[in-house]
Amino acid sequence: MIEFIAAFARWSQLTANLILFGSCVFLFIIGQQKTLFEAAWVARLERCFPWMAGAVLLGLIGILAITTGEATGIVANVWSPLAWLEIVQKTQIGYVWVARAALASVLLMAILVLRRAKREKWHYLLWAVVASFPLIAGTLMSHSSADEMSFAAVAPYAVHILLAGAWFGALPAVLLILYSSHSESGKALGLVTTSYLKKFSVVAAPVMLLLAVTGLIVTDRLVETFYHTLVASPYGWLLIAKLSILAVILVIAYQARYRWLPRLSEDGVEQNNRSTKHLRQWVGIEFFLAVLLVLLATILANTLPAKHTMIENWPYPFRFSINATWDEPYVQEMVWSGIVLFLIALSTIWLGKKNHWNRMTKILVPSLLGISSMAIALPPLAIEAYPETYLKPTIPFDAISIVNGSRLFAENCSNCHGPQGKGTQPVVDPDVRDPTDLLTQQHTAKYTVGNVFHLLTHGIPGTQMPGYAATLSEDDRWDLINFLHALSRGFDARLLGSMILPEMPVIASPVFNYAANDGSSGNLKDFRLQKNVLLVLFSWPQSKERFFQLAAAYDRIKALNTEILAVPIRALSQAELEQVAEIANFPVVIEGWSEIKDSYWLYRRVRTVPDLSGKGMFPGHMEFITDRFGYLRARWVGQFEGFGWQNFDALTLQLRQLNQEDEIMPPPGEHAH
Template sequence: MIEIIAAMARWSQLTANLILFGSCVFLAVIWQQKSILETPWMMRLEKIFPWLAGVIIAGLTGILATTTGDATGDVANAWNPAVWMEIVQQTQIGHIWAARMLLAIVLFCAVVKMQSSIRTRGHYVLWAMLAALPLIAGTLMSHSSADEMSFAAIAPYAIHILLAGIWFGALPAFLLILLNLRKELGITATQTAVDYLKKFSALALPVMVLLMFTGVVVTDRLVDEKYYALVSSPYGWLLNIKLAILAVILVIAYQARNRWLPLLERGENGPGSEGRAHMRQWVRIEFVLALVLVLFATILANTLPAKHAMIENWPYPFRFSIDATWDEPDVQDKVWSGLVLFALALGTVWLGIRLHWSSVVKILVPGVLGISSLALALPPLAVEAFPETYKKPTVPIDAISIVAGAHLFAENCVNCHGPQGKGTKPVADPDLRDPTDLLTQQHTAKYTVGNVFHRLSYGIPETEMPGYADKLSEEERWDLINFLHAMSRGFDARLLGSMIVPEMPSVASPVFNYAASDGSSGNLKDFRLQKNVLMVLFAWPQAKDRFFQLAASYDRIRDLNTEILAVPIHSVTGEQLQQITAIAPFPIVTEGWQEIKDTYWWYRRVRVVPDLSGKGMFPQHMEFLTDRFGYLRARWVAQFEGFGWQNVGALTLQLTQLNQEGEIMPPPGEHAH
């Protein structure tokens, strides 16, 4: 029940605010002289202004009440003003609400005060500005501001809301003008009404274009490339309904502007009477649809955005992926041909309007071309999908999970896929496919982690790949997937060297927990947005000379905003640890080292030594440079890459370059994707 009350409070507040703002903009646009104040429709419109301002205040009160009930988890608190005040005083959302209420009260007072004075265009401009402020303040409580309270995040949504108000708020004035023509007949009255409508119609076109553009910008931020959620989540379906309603409204607006308004302009009889009747009928429908549209927009604003949606059960047997299909034969030709057909369909829409085709032809020709373009372009982009296709991993990808997955791989997968995942065992049955190369073939475009989870759980038809749903727990299957992810990313890391590629992070550094000899402990993520990390995997005493080098340069390295973590690749005795710490002023990892070295072993390969046969080699000394955003940017494998960072100056040069870079990509997520 409280959810319904909350939705109605938000809807009534937003609707009243939009109408008041848009009506004032409309009046400011059409203002000609003071005689307009004496027109019946104008007086009727102004009479509702104080009521609209009052509804804004009442709606905000309802919003505070229902928000209090939700925030405290006790519905009874929704009707307790004392708890309301606690929310207002102690929370950010309460502070924003207080600002909105203050602005709404100022608006109410201004509307009531100025109604008793002789109004000019300036009064309506002032009212519009005052009505805009609560709308703008409301964007501070929107999805757009939830992730980032910044001008860049909020401005597109604020502009979108104001543009919606300019269009939607003018509809009541439109209706009142048209209804007034029933009583006030005559060429002069009709022509005056037409002049008003044409003035605003000229403004409405760019407003609608900008409204759709800002809507795309706002939606793109809330979808964040998870476009599949638009057809599989509550947010997506609500948005689709909203867009469908908007499409109908645009058709009505087009007819009103290009067909019925010209008829109305012809006079009060004949075509003019027909135009007047159609305008009244369809603007009524447009206004009702606009009210419904605002309702869906209100619900949408309080629905989990698509980018955060959890798609546990993908309802379709396919999905579209450009990355997975673009290089397949004939795909590009078909897609480009489809786009040409679609452009042709749009061209026929314009041509039909220009040449005055019949209504049937106007719809039929572009419709056939549009459907044909989709039928040609979309099927080549489709790939197989399963209910788990967009399932999110429940196990974070870290060293512990990767090592656990490696053990599971050794127990269950090595016989077919080989110790390094190359899939070296051929299948005797010619009707069955050979085991997949999990190391060097890219699967992330064609197969999401959810797809891999499905295949791992239920097997792959026409192969010897069995399902493991009965043998491995869900957590174990995610561990195995995390390992496969790290294994293939490790192969990608072969392209790294001792010199960073500026502004091009690509491989995430596997995170890990550790405890060190100096008493420090933590996670690799603790250094994000703060320091670079040079991780040294070493064997003792072979690394003694290198440790002397790093110790001598440690202050310089720290001045370059970089910490060194030294990780042994073999167990060290207490005596050896004393020898190491006597030389090294940097932390020596004493707990978690096994998981770290086993994980980063998969990132050992270099371009000239791919190391794909057998169980692989284990270099005795490797150094990995992770930037402060969590990406592996350079690596030195002493056994394969010669001099490299043995000259510490070469290392500090890379650190200097890293420190000159800003954030290029957000830090890696906690889960494989």
């Protein structure tokens, strides 16, 4: 019951606001002729304005009541004004609601005051402007503003709402014109009302186009790269239903614009009446569908966005992936053939209209060609999928998980895949595939993390790999996946060097917790958007000379918005810690060092030393630069890369370049993808 009330409150206030805004925009557009103010349909429409403004206010009160109940988790608070007041005074949602309610009140007062004055064209413009304010304020409570309260995030949605109002809100006025022309008499009145409809039709076309463009922008922000959710989540299903209704509306609008409306100007009472009847009928259907569209949009605005949806059970045995299939034999030829056939299908629509094909032919030919084009182009892009394909990891991608995964890999996987995951243990049986190379081969296009989870759970048919559902917990399997991702990213990190690639962050730094000898502690993410981090993995006393250099330059490095964290690669005795502390005037990690060392060891390789044999070497001294957005940008391995950052001018040059960069990618997520 509460959900129904909530949906009705949101829908009623939005519908009333859109109609009020769109009607005023429409009246302003056609308001050049003074006869407009004498028309009976205008008076009827204006009498509804105060009621619609009142509906906006009542709907907002209902929204506040429902929001209070949802925010507090107490159903009784839906009916408690004192609880409403608490929300209004202490939450951002409450502040936005106050702004919306105040703007709606101004709208109601403006309508009541100006309705008493002699009607002028600018009255409608003023009402439209004032009616736009509650709509714009409402976007501050949308999904677009939930992730990021910025102009770039909110503006496309605000423009989308206003465009929707300019189209949808004008439909009641159009219906009133059509029904009034049926009851009124006189050729002159018919010509005037026809001109009104044509003006609206001319404006409606670009409005609908811009509405579609801004809708795509908003949808892309709420979906991002998770387009698979459009066919497997409530948000996606609602969006598809909304777009389907919109497609029907566009067909009706096209028929009205290019078929029935031009006939209103033709001579002949019978022809004029027939066209008017068609317009009344179909514009009425369009308005009904538009109301349903607004209802779906309201529900959609309060549904978890696609990019935040967890698809726990992918319902299809396949998925489409260009990255995984594009280089397979004949895929490109099939896809391009399908695209050409689809373009031919579109061209037959124009041919059918030009050559006056009968209705059945005009529908069947493009439809059959379009279906055939998809049957040719889509199957080559399909790859196998599992129920877990789009499952998201429940364990963060951090040093603790990576280290636990490396232990599980050594216990369960290294016998076949080798200690470094390169798949070096061939299988004698020719019918059984050799172990997969998990280190140097890219698998991310074909295998999502959910796919890997499925294979770890159930095993791989045709190989010696068993399923681990009975022997490894779900968390252990995610740890193992995090290790495999770190293994692969570590191999990619061989392309890093002691010089950054400007504005090209690619590899996320493994996150870790630490405690240092100076009493400081925290998480690597604590430095995000604030400081770069120079992570120094050292051995003692071999790194003593380097510590003297770092200590001497520490103030210079700090001035470049960078913190040093020194991490030992083995346990240090109390005496050794005291020796280190005498030199180091920067934090030296004493808790969490083992996990940091083991996870960052995977990022040790350089291009000239791939280090693929056996268990792998462990350089005695490595340094990594993580930028303030959480990306691994440069690395110096003293054993393999010579003098490197011992020249502090070379090091400080890299830090200056990082500090000059704006955010070009969002900080990496907490989970592997």
